Amino acid sequence: MQNNSNVYLSNNLPNIYMQLNGWSIVRVLGSDKKKYLNNQFTIDMNLIDLHNYKIGAHCNINGKVWTSFFIFKYYDCYLYVVRSSICKKHLYELKKYSLFSKVDIFEDNSFRLFGLCGSNSDFILKDVLSIRFNQHTSVIVRDDLIVLKIDQPVNRYLILVHESKVKNFLTCMKYKIFLSISMQWLALDIEACFPIIDKKISGYFILQSLDLKKWDAIDFNKGCYYGQEVLCKYENKKINKFTVCSLIGNNSFFHPKIFESVEYLDDKSGHKFHVGVVLSWVYIYPKKILLQIRIKKIFLKKKNIFFIKSNPSVNFFVFTR
Structure with missing residues (x-):
């Protein structure tokens, strides 16, 4: 099928897939990975299971957001997706205090990121990749293939394909659906009001003022993490x-x-x-x-x-x- 470089609103969205060049994947390994991330991230890492991802954030000590992310379990590690422009800075800040923890954090280039959307995307996912979601599942892992279901502003899918399988994936997709550009995925994020935190935005705004609370990206009841004191005071005073x-x-x-x-x-x-x-x-x-x-x-x-x-x-x- 031919390419489609136009970007559409969700109510006019054709069936398309795209390679997501503006996003990166981070992998976290090690026996202390859950504890370490729990002390850094705004979400409770204990609530992440094998079938559902979480949206979270990484803040500085003043509660200003470095980045937001989609995080999930992948066998013996965690993977999460962040904007590429802030990935290097985020990793620098995240690894500052890892010296005495058994944890390894790095950008993972072994996967390629794709997006799939359109009114028939459920059928295409099932037909091409033999994957079907139920109402209790938001992430499916199949060895070298990972699919996350996002339901805003419409149903769409974030797909991680291992480098060794990319050629086969592209061959299968091109006979079923149009290829679009990554700006389409960005447009859907904007339409969903999911905050786009790129390099110029990173570290400037407190979490609640970016509406990340709406995405359940903060836990006020878990243990201490960076920025917690400021974020809790901000929440309790209802000053957003x-x-x-x-x-x-x-x-x-x-x-x-x-x-x-x-x-x-x-x-x-x-x-x-x-x-x-x-x-x-x-x-x-x-x-x-x-x-x-x-x-x-x-x-x-x-x-x-x-x-x-x-x-x-x-x-x-x-x-x-």
């Missing part, structure tokens, strides 16, 4: 004023900058307000642009019109499916 949302506008040439100011003009008062910053963006077919922003909750109204400070001529609206 921010959330993550998607905005959409009609333009295919405008190139926003990460961290750029998002503003709102009040028609009644004539006052201009800074409401948030750009976290990520992607062009959508046809001739639209989808933004992910961190926004003050009080401005999150469907009727509001927003704009980017550097290009106020392009109007943006809260995206709803």
Whole structure:
């Protein structure tokens, strides 16, 4: 089948697969792996079983998020998926205190990452890979193949294929489905309001203000971990004023900058307000642009019109499916 380089919203999504070039895989080995990660990550590692992954985060001592991730068990180790741009920095911070622990943490290049989505993706998964999920399972491991099911904004699948099996995987897929680009997966993450934490964003925002609590990426009851004291105080005082949302506008040439100011003009008062910053963006077919922003909750109204400070001529609206 031919390639498809367009990027779509989930309600117009064709059946496609793509290689995910913007994401990396980390492997954690060693007898102390669970204990060590439990002292570093915001989730309770004891709750990860063989059939379900967890979304978690790694924070600095001030509760600011270095990265978020999808983590799961793989035989005698843990694997997790992070954005490639922050992987090196994250590993440096994560391994700082590993000297006296029996743990080995490294970027794993033995797998390639793919995404699969579309209305018939369940059937394609079963037909090509002989894999079928049930309601109690979110990850399936088959030797050199690992598949994670993600249900936001629509059902889609994150597939890890061992290098030795990639050629066979690609051969099987190309006769069944269109090949797309990794920006499609990014667009679905943005539409789902899953925070995109790349290098420029890493270490700047506290976990709750990136709406990671919504993804069950924090446990307030487990033992100590980096940033816990700040995060718990922030939670108990109920002072979070921010959330993550998607905005959409009609333009295919405008190139926003990460961290750029998002503003709102009040028609009644004539006052201009800074409401948030750009976290990520992607062009959508046809001739639209989808933004992910961190926004003050009080401005999150469907009727509001927003704009980017550097290009106020392009109007943006809260995206709803």
